Amino acid sequence: MNTTSRIKKNMPLIKLQKLIIVSLLIGFLSAFLGITLKKLTEHYEDIFFNQASLHPVFIFVFPVFGLSVIYFLRQYLFNKKENKGINEVFESTRSKTKNIPKSKIASHFINGLLTVVFGGSTGVEVSTVVATATIGSVAQQKKNVFREYKTELICAGIAAGITALFNSPIAGLFFVLEVISRKVTRAYLISNLIAVIVAFGLVYLIDEEPLFAVHITTWYIRAIPYFILLGIIAGINSVYMTRCVLFFKNNLKLIKSHYYKILIGSVILSTSLFFFPQLYGEGYHALKMIFTNPNEAKISVHLLYTFIGIIVLKPIVTSATLFSGGDGGVFAPSLFIGAFLGLFVALILNTYFNANVIPINFMVIGMAAVLSASIHAPFTALFLICGLINDYTLFFPILLVCLISKYTAKMIYPYSVYSYAASVAK
Template sequence: MNKTTQLRKNHKAITSQKLIIASVLIGFSAVFLAVSLKKLTEHYEEILFHKANANWFLFLVFPLFGLSVIYFLREYLFKKKENKGIKEIFESTGSPTKRLPVYKIPSHFFNGLLTVIFGGSTGIEVSTVVASAAIGSVAQQKENVFKRHKTELVCAGIAAGITALFNSPIAGILFSFEVISRKISRFYAITITIAVAISYTFILLLDEKPLFEVVITTWHLKAFPYFILLGLLAGVNSVYLTRCVIYIKSKFIEIEKYSTKIIIGSLTIGVSLLLLPQLYGEGYHAVKELFFNAQNLTFSTSFAVTVLGILFLKPIITSVTLASGGDGGVFAPSMFLGAFLGLLVAVILNTFFNANVIPINFMVIGMAAMLSASIHAPFTSIFLICGLINDYTLFIPILVVCLISKTTAQFIYPYTVYTYKPKNIN
């Protein structure tokens, strides 16, 4: 063996050792960040939501306060830079020079928390993803040997964060591949596996419970045509969500004064919450209540008006939340919409067509279908939703419906909120 070959082997060995150490640190940091953000958000969102339910005027006050605090934090603490969500990750991994700076970690952490607990109709998932990606990016900047491994370390942070949020290591791995990286290398496999293993071990030690306590007993083959219908509807509805976000953001960009954006945004959010309190924050409180009552729900005019109002208003209020300065993305809104869409389809089928379908199954499948169509990541959606309920009974129908919803959405509109680029931007 000549000297050059030996040096190359030594270099690879050193790089591998340092990547392993970095992956351990990234995994631990990402899971700590994700769990902290999740716990804080759940705790304070519940408190403030109950306060607003008891005092209706708080539905108007909370969004104004939350968006204003986020604005002042950005102006005086976070270098006057707006958070762009997952597009920031694409910009970083797609360029050899761009980095996710360290201040993006607290920026997304606090802005995501403030957005949701004060009623902004989005979720902390994207805030967690970008903050976790920033952890990986910062680690990459610390060592010269990591120059070629920015994507690997960024994806390690993302995968660990998703694993912690949804109690699903497979969803973490698939999301980092399907949405961010789209390619696999030896170093990629090493960093992702280690970071996810650290994250999942931490979750097991904490004995984290599934977000939704749902009992899935069975599913029937005769329901497959109805599942396909749900997949088609989810694909169409996801395009409505995507187009709302893109359109409303483009209109808010034209508003020069930030104070005007905040006032318009908070008023829109506040009035929507007065009409439909289920839209408050992530909306998981409403989904949990639906799961509890789904089997006993029957079709009525008030039920239909409420659900249709939610399906119409949720994309608008989510878009306004993001356009007026809130931090977040379409993860939680997609799952929220999918649950209500699935329930509506099931209740209509049972009432008017005697289909005898299981409403809870349609809610779970609807959540996966909407998420798959919104982010164009069907396999991530399958394992993510199954991880949320800690049950894989519906794996096969979820797989089929997720592929149908994603294909439908892509056929109607080929972009997601992450991949769309305005025509005036190169």
């Protein structure tokens, strides 16, 4: 047997070996990027939020400054290429020739960080998704042998990034399956499993603690009708958020001047932050506060005003942030709204209907329900929330409510922000 014949015979094994090696590399780089972005965002968001709390004038300065810096970076550093969010991933995976530019790693990393740090009411999850997708995209361009694995390697980067952000490899796998790929091949399984294992190993090595310190004790069968009610309300609320984002995206596109966009977005954002500082950035600082002792919370006029204001305004300020050039998506806003919505429903049920439900359970389930309905990915939401709090006590009610919220949302409006972007990208 000559050398050429031997190489052809061994080609499947050679391709497998190279796929394993590149998946290891993608997993590490994507996880490292995700962890770094998360840590930097948490650190500087706390600093800037504390300054805005001490000196309210900064509430009006930070958003316009941050959005302006992002605009000038885009104009003069990133070749005037607008960040389209997850739509960039869909465009790449659905085309054999179109790839995500290398610059998207830096642009989404920097712009996502600046958006949240300076008060933009979104999160770094979608910034991480696109940046890590770019890592996978760049990897498949380096060797001809990887060209046929384009979608698989892009998904491997995203899955590793989600794993690093939320400490849940299963959530990472389900996200790319439910939202990005929707098909499974052998190469897909190999590359994605290796990438999330590497990412999870890195998270384990740095001893990353759960984002929220939540202690779930139990749940009761009699609460199931109330869980179903929460799922329906979460589905309706997610449609409201989706329509808000699409309204700003589609109906205000006639405004061509970036300066007017920045001004409009900053006014909406700063005014909302002035009355509801909980809306600053990702909002995780506010969630950590209400997670401290929600079971002791009591309904009051001020609390009702706060809850209604937050639930109504969060989709608007998120949409305004994205419209005016901020980088991010609906991941963090969904978790934020879901927690406040769940606590709000639980307190109403306990105060006016003597339901005697456990508020902290409703907060956790609400987070999963709104996320599931917002991105139409119930299993992603299920495992992401369980990984986020490192507790699976509420596995069954979360699964039930995620399915209800998703199909409630789809009955009202067939698109999520992601599926709408995917339909546009086709």
